[in-house]
Amino acid sequence: MGGPEIDKLIGLLAKLPGMGPRSARRAALKLLQQPESRMLPLAAALADAARAVRPCHLCGNLDSRDPCSICSDMERDRSVICVVESVGDLWALERGSLHHGLYHVLGGTLSALGGVGPEDLNVAPLMSRMAGGGVSEVILALPATVDGASTAHWLTDRLRPFGVNVTKVAQGVPIGGALDVLDDGTLAAALRARRPS
Amino acid sequence: MGGPEIDKLIGLLAKLPGMGPRSARRAALKLLQQPESRMLPLAAALADAARAVRPCHLCGNLDSRDPCSICSDMERDRSVICVVESVGDLWALERGSLHHGLYHVLGGTLSALGGVGPEDLNVAPLMSRMAGGGVSEVILALPATVDGASTAHWLTDRLRPFGVNVTKVAQGVPIGGALDVLDDGTLAAALRARRPS
Numbered sequence: 246m247g248g249p250e251i252d253k254l255i256g257l258l259a260k261l262p263g264m265g266p267r268s269a270r271r272a273a274l275k276l277l278q279q280p281e282s283r284m285l286p287l288a289a290a291l292a293d294a295a296r297a298v299r300p301c302h303l304c305g306n307l308d309s310r311d312p313c314s315i316c317s318d319m320e321r322d323r324s325v326i327c328v329v330e331s332v333g334d335l336w337a338l339e340r341g342s343l344h345h346g347l348y349h350v351l352g353g354t355l356s357a358l359g360g361v362g363p364e365d366l367n368v369a370p371l372m373s374r375m376a377g378g379g380v381s382e383v384i385l386a387l388p389a390t391v392d393g394a395s396t397a398h399w400l401t402d403r404l405r406p407f408g409v410n411v412t413k414v415a416q417g418v419p420i421g422g423a424l425d426v427l428d429d430g431t432l433a434a435a436l437r438a439r440r441p442s
Numbered sequence: 443m444g445g446p447e448i449d450k451l452i453g454l455l456a457k458l459p460g461m462g463p464r465s466a467r468r469a470a471l472k473l474l475q476q477p478e479s480r481m482l483p484l485a486a487a488l489a490d491a492a493r494a495v496r497p498c499h500l501c502g503n504l505d506s507r508d509p510c511s512i513c514s515d516m517e518r519d520r521s522v523i524c525v526v527e528s529v530g531d532l533w534a535l536e537r538g539s540l541h542h543g544l545y546h547v548l549g550g551t552l553s554a555l556g557g558v559g560p561e562d563l564n565v566a567p568l569m570s571r572m573a574g575g576g577v578s579e580v581i582l583a584l585p586a587t588v589d590g591a592s593t594a595h596w597l598t599d600r601l602r603p604f605g606v607n608v609t610k611v612a613q614g615v616p617i618g619g620a621l622d623v624l625d626d627g628t629l630a631a632a633l634r635a636r637r638p639s
Contacts, residue, residue: 247529248506250491257484258458261469268460273491274530275459277504280492287454288492291485294447294470295477307474309445332444333471 251277303374305350305367307332315339315348322346324381326374328400330354330388338386346384349374354387354396361392363399375407382410389416389434448474500571502547502564504529512536512545519543521578523571525597527551527585535583543581546571551584551593558589560596572604579607586613586631 259269276284301313325346352367387393417435456466473481498510522543549564584590598608614632
């Protein structure tokens, strides 16, 4: 309609999570109407982030510093490492200021069906960190799926030789969650893990 | 969480139509995980489009050519001009290949409440095109709102001296639309504009 530049822009915007062809057209139009104030700043922010941001060589977090701002924050409790599947999960925990120790991003979970083995995950750097000493607890905050559970089981075995306390996040009824809309698996897990009231 | 570059990128992505803070974080993460294959191409597409795309000086369409690819397409019927409110409306008509003449993008509608007068719209270039001759019909494809209707009325008066046929797109029941969910205004317009069956 308006030349190859517009078609290409709409095509790339449509591939973003949460966007489709329709919203990509609306976004492209909005940007094209404000090239100086919206379009060029977004282009620069993308290029800056692509240039600056790299995975932290210690924990796998994405940051413009390496070691990342969490690993290099001396205020944090360096004796507790929380293992997460993805940087998105790390961001979720950080938004709630829920964990004051360090992290380790696995980059996935073991999956027999998906053909994901230990060598495909960010496991070796975690073992190096354990061997370095000073860690007293590893919290496994992995997804409550079959693959997440088998990854947690496998990691617990690998971490045992280091003599650390290995824990898992609790499963149960989400806060504010009505029982009648929960799936059976969650209800069963919440019942099994019942505690004195 | 990961430095100022990531925060800035999420902030700009969240301002796109159809995006919010949550989807902007997901989009940023997806892009950060594929800097070479997704992030830099999007940055380049934005910069290319911002550099190349300008409003057509004849019709107001956004294009990397001026006159735009529609105005310079000699296969199109140059005697019919379709007046639309926005480039988005032009794109919608072009997607359906519904109009084979030229366009004129007003860039808005007259609005007493919004303080939009004729001098705020792309009207003078339309009058120049009319004065240039060769136009036999002007189709007003403006929104079916109070402001759209008053703009159509005002434009019809301005176009009359040129001796052209001024028409409006029909209002009525949308194809596939059930009568019982339509608003009263649309139902009334459809009844008034009834035709022999």
